[in-house]
Amino acid sequence: MAESTDGERARPGGSARSAVVAVAVRLFTEAGYEATTMDDIAVAAGMSRRSLFRRFGSKEDILFAEHDDLFETVERFLEAAPDDDPVATVRSAARMVFQEYVRSPEVTVPRFRLVRAVPRLRDREIAMTARYQAAFSRFLARGETAGRRALTGEALAASVIAAHNHVLRSWLHAPQEPVPWRRFDEAMGFVTDSLGALLREPAEAPRSAASGAGAGAESVLVAVYPAGIPGEDVLARVRGALGAEGG
Amino acid sequence: MAESTDGERARPGGSARSAVVAVAVRLFTEAGYEATTMDDIAVAAGMSRRSLFRRFGSKEDILFAEHDDLFETVERFLEAAPDDDPVATVRSAARMVFQEYVRSPEVTVPRFRLVRAVPRLRDREIAMTARYQAAFSRFLARGETAGRRALTGEALAASVIAAHNHVLRSWLHAPQEPVPWRRFDEAMGFVTDSLGALLREPAEAPRSAASGAGAGAESVLVAVYPAGIPGEDVLARVRGALGAEGG
DNA sequence: CCAAGTTTGGCATCTAGTGTCATAGTACGT
DNA sequence: ACGTACTATGACACTAGATGCCAAACTTGG
The missing domain is CATH 1.10.10.60 (Homeodomain-like)
Structure with a gap:
């Protein structure tokens, strides 16, 4: 030691x-x-x-010291959070990270430039985000490491990270611009709406069987339609899709 | 040089x-x-x-040499692919990677064990998958680096990688078991069905402050139901959901 | 068989990172 | 105040990854 x-x-x-x-x-x-x-x-x-x-x-750790502290904070946040709405909790956690980035641009912006330029640092940064992703994934899947729920959690965690980084990167490229909180929330809503619903659904459907195992015994239906389209049109589309897939 | x-x-x-x-x-x-x-x-x-x-x-590169070759192959595959169905192309690319892993377990399995044990190698592996993710993301967004389409591409790429790794990891833990091709395809279909649909829809409709979960230009409807449930029941559920959200 | 180019090996060197030990600073109990 | 125990610091040595440099070995082509 x-x-x-x-x-x-x-x-x-x-x-x-x-x-x-x-x-x-x-x-x-x-x-x-x-x-x-x-x-x-x-x-x-x-x-x-x-x-x-x-x-x-190490030399790298100097640059990522504050980032490490942040990760620990996020981990404690997740540990302390109630599990009534895991998706909302993870969204909040991601928001915390974003918040910390934009709060101290005098560190995060130069670091971003360095990270872009030096492959070794880029890998380190990626490893960092992977740690967040793993933490989110663990939290969303609540212990399960196999099965549909675990997969959904991993995909959702990956998407949340992707959305976070998508907006964060765009801001880091032009940090003098106002912080795009709106776009952040939109992006976060975008991914949590689609995949988050899949994570919530099985628990919210008391009627049908949906018993414990859940090992791929479900089918997934996804419909996308412009906002404002009448409900009947949606139903018609769903009916068409069901017919086409032989359901 | x-x-x-x-x-x-x-x-x-x-x-x-x-x-x-x-x-x-x-x-x-x-x-x-x-x-x-x-x-x-x-x-x-x-x-x-x-x-x-x-x-x-470098020392690490010895262990990842073949992995690098594979990545180059995948990149060439994406370059040569037609862009009629980007989601299907990316799914095929992910399948290629999976295929290569299970094809030479005598290298990939020991490497997996080493990667799990040595933090430095773990980071390297993560950086590797991030490269795949970036390539997928670029391909799916077709040049765009900002906006809804780019975000969808990034989230989908992240989810595809997550699904791939989810199944791959489970196999690497027990490589003597038969290759879980079925679970791979199911997992891949799971993520490409949900987010992939969002990518295909052009639907750049004007935002219409949809109540509740809205936040984007589109509304998303996701339904999960046990396989074999009658189509009418699905329609009934969809109708109920639409009524509940005020669509 | 020789000339031009490429690959290989040996050597020196640079730097990140670690073990060790002595010393300076600090908190604490009497 | 004084000595003691504990911790932080610094100096030194050493390992090992990585790179530049140059000469020897090998390959290729005429």
Whole structure:
């Protein structure tokens, strides 16, 4: 052991930690990520190379330190959340992440540029979002790791992440623009409406069998129609679709 | 340049390449990934350390060499595909990847175990699947990088990857079992049916502040019912749902 | 058989990351 | 105040991945 990778004991020296991050981001931006050595950062931050490694574990971790903290916050949020409406909870969690990104652009925007430019950092960022996705997925599936419910949870988690990143990326490209909260909520509603309904449905249908196993014994019907179309037209379309598929 | 990272010039020595991969996988499995040095691999493969780096760029790349080749194949497949049915094309591409995994378990299964055990490799694997996701997403959105169509493409790509990995993982945990092609196709159909329909519909209708779950230009209706339920019952449910939401 | 180009190997070097140990700073009980 | 125990820091050494450089070996073509 002896190295412990830090991670929880973060509080003492939290502000000094942020100062180091700021210095590192500046150096990375000025001279490039690869060209900046840990020695450079240590000198600029006024500490020894060894202590730098102790505080942050690795060079990448300096850049993603605050991101890691955020993830832990989100995890605690999910742990503490009631499970009456998992989809809404996950949507809120995603909103939290978005909120934190737009709240401190002085860190997230330079980091975004660095991440785009350096493959190694890009992979790290992707791994980060994958951790969110796994957390969301676990929360949505509520323990199940196989079966239709697990699959739906994974697909929904993936879609939520995709929607989040879709809007976030567009803002990061032009951070001087106002924060697109509306588009965020629309995008989030878009994915949670379609797949989220599939996750909720089996529980809300008390009448039919729908017993425990649920191993692929269901069929899925999806209809898309412009808003405002009369209900009968929708019914007609559904009837047509049912006929076509032999249901 | 001078280092070129190889990648396209792979053919001369392709079989020798695979032999090196096999040797490396064996060493990694026997002694652990971290504990196996590039020198060890070089000796076991009968070549110099320097040449090993030239052929594979990095230690990780040895393990993922064949995976990279597969990705290139998939990319070419997407480039060559007609764009009459992008969703079906992406589904086929995902099927190709699945096929390649189950085709050579002697490489993919040990790699899976290594990837699960070593965080660094796990991140690499995740980055790999993210590349697929990006390729799928680009193909589905057909150039658009913003707007509803782009978002749908990204969510669908994410869901396709999620479904693929869902089934793949379950097989990798028990590779002696028969390949679950049926579950793969079911899972793929599940996600492409729901989100895929949204992508096909042009429906750029004006927003009409639909009550409740609306939020987008379209309304989405999703129904899940046990297979075998009479069509009229489905219609009745749909009618009920429409009435409830005020459509 | 020789010339031009490519592949390979050996060597040096750079840097991230880790183990170790001594020292400086700090909290605490007497 | 004083010594003690604990923690943070820094200096040093070392491992290993990765890259540049150059010479030797090999391949190709005339």
